[in-house]
Amino acid sequence: MKSPRAELTPQMEHYTFVLEDQPYIGFFQYGNENTPVYRTDPCGFRISHTADGRTASVAGERPPGPVRLLAGSSAVFGVGATGDHATVPSRLGSRHAPGRPWLNFAGQSLNSVQELMLTTLFQHYLDEVEEIVVLSGVNNLVLSRLPESQQGRHGAFFECGPAPENLPTPDQRIARASELTVRHLKGWQRFATAFGARLTYVLQPLAPWVREEPAPQEKALFDELDEVSNWRRLHNDIASMEVGRRYAQALREGCASAGVGFFDLNPALGEAVADDDWLFVDRVHCVDAGYDTVARVLAEHLELP
Known part of the structure; x- marks a missing residue:
């Protein structure tokens, strides 16, 4: 008898979380991967789809002209999707906000400083950017459990050490995660300003x-x-x-002080679905229908063509 995971989500056997060691960001997807459920470009960014049937990626081919970036970690990468067509960047670019190609600007298991560092390491592939959405937040809160000795100056990262037996309180975890997130969003804001792009931070579901x-x-x-x-x-x-609502409020206040637009996707997503609608493959990543709903709700909030 198959387990629920094997029966309901067979695509997950192809998301192995085997990442390539990379200087500066620690780890990233391998370049030019071609699995039954995802493909990456020469630099390891996942391929996304556009409304006219073409594909687009950071370091690969894409339609000419301005692009939109969806940045983040594994949920933006699309862990759980049955194919490149089903990720949030693809659903935005092919259906819900298809006015420009959406680039999947994400790496698995990244914290907020690693997400920001991608802009420095790969900005030479970007000429015209008109919209930047950072869809993130869970990893920083997860990593906030680690002790001060593992936090360093810019926050803990995955695989930097074992978890302690005694965890910080939820309030301490919220304070640490939100402070780091807003600090790094100020860097995103400078990056967006240089391109003349709008920046929005979205707390992921x-x-x-x-x-x-x-x-x-x-x-x-x-x-x-x-x-x-x-x-x-x-x-x-x-x-x-x-706790999720308290974390969102801390991020909302921090984004307001930094002049960054903020959107908590969680209550909006809850209002958009029925109680028995299947959204998640695990607590962080979605199935195809979940990612499509995320893209639809996000597009409605951003009011983009």
Whole structure:
């Protein structure tokens, strides 16, 4: 008998999280990967789709003219999608906001400073950028559990050391994660200003921040994952809607002080779906229908053609 994960989400066997060691950012996708569910360009950025059937990527071919960037980590990369066509950048570029190509400007397991560093390392591939959306937030809060000795000057990153037995309080985790995020958004703001682009920070969806009870398929998947992972032990204190809203408020205030637009996708996504709509493959990543709904709600908020 197949497990729920194998039966419901067979595409996940191709998301192995084997990343290439990279200077400056630590790790990134391999370039020119071609798996049954995703392809990357020569620099490791995932391919996205456009409304006219063409493809676009940071270091690969794309239609001429201005582009829009969707930046972030594994959820923007599209872990859980059955193909490149189903990621949020692809759904924006091919259906919900198709006026310009959307580039998938994301790397798996990145924190906010690593996301920002991509702009420095790969800006030479970008000529005209008219819109930048940073869809992120979960990784910084997850990494806030690590002790001060692992935080360094710019925040902890994945694989930098073991998790402690005694975790900071949710308020301490929110304060640390939001401060780092806003600090790095000021760098994004300078980057956007240089291009004359609008910048928006979007708090990405986390399943328990979207709705109190998961859909039936989600519950089966979450229960299976909880048997083999330490999610509940390490993150149960932040995996509540109340903490999600407090985190969003801290980010909202920080973005306002930095002059950056802010949008909490979690309540908007919860209002856009029915209780039994299947959105998530795990608590952070979506199935195709979930990513399409994220793209639709995001496009409505941004009011882009």
